[in-house]
Amino acid sequence: xxxxxxxxxxxxxxxxxxxxxxxxxxxxxxxxxxxxxxxxxxxxxxxxxxxxxxxxxxxxxxxxxxxxxxxxxxxxxxxxxxxxxxxxxxxxxxxxxxxxxxxxxxxxxxxxxxxxxxxxxxxxxxxxxxxxxxxxxxxxxxxxxxxxxxxxxxxxxxxxxxxxxxxxxxxxxxxxxxxxxxxxxxxxxxxxxxxxxxxxxxxxxxxxxxxxxxxxxxxxxxxxxxxxxxxxxxxxxxxxxxxxxxxxxxxxxxxxxxxxxxxxxxxxxxxxxxxxxxxxxxxxxxxxxxxxxxxxxxxxxxxxxxxxxxxxxxxxxxxxxxxxxxxxxxxxxxxxxxxxxxxxxxxxxxxxxxxxxxxxxxxxxxxxxxxxxxxxxxxxxxxxxxxxxxxxxxxxxxxxxxxxxxxxxxxxxxxxxxxxxxxxxxxxxxxxxxxxxxxxxxxxxxxxxxxxxxxxxxxxxxxxxxxxxxxxxxxxxxxxxxxxxxxxxxxxxxxxxxxxxxxxxxxx
Amino acid sequence: xxxxxxxxxxxxxxxxxxxxxxxxxxxxxxxxxxxxxxxxxxxxxxxxxxxxxxxxxxxxxxxxxxxxxxxxxxxxxxxxxxxxxxxxxxxxxxxxxxxxxxxxxxxxxxxxxxxxxxxxxxxxxxxxxxxxxxxxxxxxxxxxxxxxxxxxxxxxxxxxxxxxxxxxxxxxxxxxxxxxxxxxxxxxxxxxxxxxxxxxxxxxxxxxxxxxxxxxxxxxxxxxxxxxxxxxxxxxxxxxxxxxxxxxxxxxxxxxxxxxxxxxxxxxxxxxxxxxxxxxxxxxxxxxxxxxxxxxxxxxxxxxxxxxxxxxxxxxxxxxxxxxxxxxxxxxxxxxxxxxxxxxxxxxxxxxxxxxxxxxxxxxxxxxxxxxxxxxxxxxx
Numbered sequence: 091x092x093x094x095x096x097x098x099x100x101x102x103x104x105x106x107x108x109x110x111x112x113x114x115x116x117x118x119x120x121x122x123x124x125x126x127x128x129x130x131x132x133x134x135x136x137x138x139x140x141x142x143x144x145x146x147x148x149x150x151x152x153x154x155x156x157x158x159x160x161x162x163x164x165x166x167x168x169x170x171x172x173x174x175x176x177x178x179x180x181x182x183x184x185x186x187x188x189x190x191x192x193x194x195x196x197x198x199x200x201x202x203x204x205x206x207x208x209x210x211x212x213x214x215x216x217x218x219x220x221x222x223x224x225x226x227x228x229x230x231x232x233x234x235x236x237x238x239x240x241x242x243x244x245x246x247x248x249x250x251x252x253x254x255x256x257x258x259x260x261x262x263x264x265x266x267x268x269x270x271x272x273x274x275x276x277x278x279x280x281x282x283x284x285x286x287x288x289x290x291x292x293x294x295x296x297x298x299x300x301x302x303x304x305x306x307x308x309x310x311x312x313x314x315x316x317x318x319x320x321x322x323x324x325x326x327x328x329x330x331x332x333x334x335x336x337x338x339x340x341x342x343x344x345x346x347x348x349x350x351x352x353x354x355x356x357x358x359x360x361x362x363x364x365x366x367x368x369x370x371x372x373x374x375x376x377x378x379x380x381x382x383x384x385x386x387x388x389x390x391x392x393x394x395x396x397x398x399x400x401x402x403x404x405x406x407x408x409x410x411x412x413x414x415x416x417x418x419x420x421x422x423x424x425x426x427x428x429x430x431x432x433x434x435x436x437x438x439x440x441x442x443x444x445x446x447x448x449x450x451x452x453x454x455x456x457x458x459x460x461x462x463x464x465x466x467x468x469x470x471x472x473x474x475x476x477x478x479x480x481x482x483x484x485x486x487x488x489x490x491x492x493x494x495x496x497x498x499x500x501x502x503x504x505x506x507x508x509x510x511x512x513x514x515x516x517x518x519x520x521x522x523x524x525x526x527x528x529x530x531x532x533x534x535x536x537x538x539x540x541x542x543x544x545x546x547x548x549x550x551x552x553x554x555x556x557x558x559x560x561x562x563x564x565x566x567x568x569x570x571x572x573x574x575x576x577x578x579x580x581x582x583x584x585x586x587x588x589x590x591x592x593x594x595x596x597x598x
Numbered sequence: 599x600x601x602x603x604x605x606x607x608x609x610x611x612x613x614x615x616x617x618x619x620x621x622x623x624x625x626x627x628x629x630x631x632x633x634x635x636x637x638x639x640x641x642x643x644x645x646x647x648x649x650x651x652x653x654x655x656x657x658x659x660x661x662x663x664x665x666x667x668x669x670x671x672x673x674x675x676x677x678x679x680x681x682x683x684x685x686x687x688x689x690x691x692x693x694x695x696x697x698x699x700x701x702x703x704x705x706x707x708x709x710x711x712x713x714x715x716x717x718x719x720x721x722x723x724x725x726x727x728x729x730x731x732x733x734x735x736x737x738x739x740x741x742x743x744x745x746x747x748x749x750x751x752x753x754x755x756x757x758x759x760x761x762x763x764x765x766x767x768x769x770x771x772x773x774x775x776x777x778x779x780x781x782x783x784x785x786x787x788x789x790x791x792x793x794x795x796x797x798x799x800x801x802x803x804x805x806x807x808x809x810x811x812x813x814x815x816x817x818x819x820x821x822x823x824x825x826x827x828x829x830x831x832x833x834x835x836x837x838x839x840x841x842x843x844x845x846x847x848x849x850x851x852x853x854x855x856x857x858x859x860x861x862x863x864x865x866x867x868x869x870x871x872x873x874x875x876x877x878x879x880x881x882x883x884x885x886x887x888x889x890x891x892x893x894x895x896x897x898x899x900x901x902x903x904x905x906x907x908x909x910x911x912x913x914x915x916x917x918x919x920x921x922x923x924x925x926x927x928x929x930x931x932x933x934x935x936x937x938x939x940x941x942x943x944x945x946x947x948x949x950x951x952x953x954x955x956x957x958x959x960x961x962x963x964x965x966x967x968x969x970x971x972x973x974x975x976x977x978x979x
Contacts (some may be wrong), residue, residue: 417850449849
């Protein structure tokens with residue numbers, strides 16, 4: 091069988107680190123080849139080499155049997171390699187059609203030949219069985235559709251080899267299924283697909299072959315029929331990972347966080363949280379599952395006092411928190427792990443020790459008279475960095491120099507060190523590698539055992555289900571269903587997440 | 599850890615490089631007007647640095663710019679552009695003048711501090727308007743402060759030329775009207791020169807030098823602001839809000855409150871900008887009271903990279919250039935504007951070079967942590 095991509099001994103060094111270390115890889119024409127590995131295993135570097143963004147320091151690349159040098163992204167397209175990025179690169183205000191042709195417009199004189207382009211795209215749509223409204227604006231379409239636009243973009247440019255970087259990260263289970271249908275159809279038409287992921291279930295489902303990377307090296311290439319998920323995970327991290335977390339049974343205590351009929355409106359008047367109610371007791375993790383943008387962020391921010399509450403009640407440790415400031419709410423014992431740590435959690439240019447006390451810098455132990463007690467703060471930062479296994483060269487380093495996992499550990503160190511009663515964790519493991527995510531999970535479970543109340547908001551269903559004692563599904567600003575994780579299947583939750591109903595009477 | 603010193607070195611090197619680069623570019627300008635750059639630069643240095651009184655004049659020139667640069671930098675640190683230092687210092691100077699000539703019979707150790715305090719108060723008052731509008735109404739501070747600068751010009755004009763005009767002036771024979779100025783301030787409101795103090799160390803300054811106690815006061819102010827920024831909770835909040843207001847808010851800091859207090863502080867410092875001129879040179883406020891210190895302060899803060907020590911140094915640099923400009927004008931007949939060009943080019947190159955340098959430093963730091971973490975992670979778990 092013809093081989094679409096052959097990599098021989100690809101090595102890419104960055105100062106101080108070898109990102110790809112003698113990688114050999116063979117991708118056959120017309121197969122779906124998955125590349126899995128932890129964050130930092132070298133997947134992205136390898137893909138960027140294929141896409142022409144990086145040049146390898148050593149090694150050879152063969153595309154359809156011919157030795158090539160992929161010197162630029164433009165060259166990659168010439169070689170029929172198309173990259174579908176994890177973060178969509180679409181213009182919201184443009185239509186689907188405009189987005190697809192953007193940068194590769196066919197011309198008719200000095201104007202764009204829309205008619206021909208449209209014809210060509212419609213042919214692609216029917217060939218691959220894609221359903222898309224070409225005249226819809228991108229801001230109006232769903233995430234799954236936006237991803238199809240991205241795929242069409244590279245097909246329109248004539249790609250035969252499609253590289254998909256974590257394509258399922260943003261999708262709901264149903265949308266993942268649709269994507270897989272699309273991918274299989276592409277494969278039938280002879281396209282070669284390189285599928286990067288760290289979601290093992292999906293990889294096992296879709297891939298013809300799986301190549302596992304660890305620390306820049308190829309650990310092995312396997313067939314999905316020959317391995318189990320656990321074996322794959324072991325190849326990935328080099329040590330057994332507990333897919334099922336050890337969850338001690340903890341007696342639940344008093345209600346520490348109670349939200350009743352909470353309504354939050356945007357400044358435009360749009361209702362984003364629409365009558366949400368739940369209670370969390372000490373020793374309990376309450377998970378909120380849902381596709382992003384269904385009010386999770388606003389819910390968390392309203393509880394923390396960052397957003398005005400339109401109506402309803404938030405009670406924290408028995409106190410009505412409705413009109414309190416963020417400071418006052420935090421002083422009641424609320425810790426917050428924000429979903430966007432760069433925007434809300436950290437001050438990137440500032441030093442590690444400064445970030446370690448952000449918000450707590452007026453606490454007595456950090457003051458000496460009316461000045462900051464820098465010595466005490468540094469000592470505290472040193473201690474917490476050690477305790478939370480933050481890998482750094484010095485606490486004097488600015489926090490932007492740390493990896494995502496270590497940045498998150500700094501946030502955990504800061505937020506969890508003040509004995510909070512209520513912890514709001516919003517997407518706490520987003521973008522973290524397996525090791526760091528495991529660390530975060532363990533810390534949350536530890537707090538649960540200590541009798542704290544934890545609100546866990548996550549788009550990662552597996553995370554929500556394995557950590558939570560109870561799960562609520564949020565859709566369109568409402569909790570549409572609530573259950574214990576062992577009571578439901580992933581598919582059922584997926585239906586709720588997309589606004590459906592499984593059985594009458596079971597919801598809420 | 600060696601790298602840390604290297605990074606500090608680079609940080610210091612950046613402005614030096616910018617100065618050298620701008621000197622090169624200005625050389626082209628000087629060549630274009632048919633003069634020799636070498637001779638011009640030589641004259642600038644010789645004229646400025648060869649005599650003690652010349653150095654004292656440089657420090658005198660730098661005095662208002664230290665305050666002005668500090669005032670601007672407080673805004674920058676919070677992520678706000680206080681373009682209004684210009685207006686704030688004029689209003690501050692007027693308040694100080696008012697407290698000076700309107701009150702009589704106070705001993706100097708009461709009157710002078712009161713006058714200075716009124717200066718700060720005036721600047722603060724004028725900065726309250728834009729920051730109130732920003733915090734409560736969302737008016738962008740750049741727009742409002744620029745507008746308020748113009749208002750302050752006219753207001754001062756009106757106050758001096760109309761309300762508080764000194765009508766008791768004796769008419770000088772042969773000259774038309776009286777000077778458009780406020781009454782003179784009594785000696786109890788004036789800031790003494792440094793001459794007596796420096797005399798103790800055997801440094802004798804001639805009478806035409808006006809170097810006064812506001813210079814050491816400026817240095818003290820720079821230290822206080824450094825201390826405030828780096829060692830107090832409020833300073834920590836200023837820096838946090840300036841770098842990432844969203845994260846600061848999430849951490850329980852109210853950015854609006856920090857903006858309000860910080861901007862008022864900026865205005866108070868701005869109120870002191872004009873006092874060195876008012877209280878040791880003029881002794882009254884007239885329509886020719888020096889302008890543009892506020893705008894120069896923006897340049898000073900930029901070149902000093904909002905670092906109090908850097909601001910002191912860059913203020914002195916500006917003082918030096920101003921002195922040098924007088925030198926090349928009188929001795930070489932090169933227009934003073936050459937120096938303005940030099941300053942402008944310097945600002946641009948500092949912006950470019952610090953950007954490049956900071957990116958480079960960031961890369962270095964990241965590299966350092968990558969090396970470190972890869973070393974750590976290769977240890978057995």
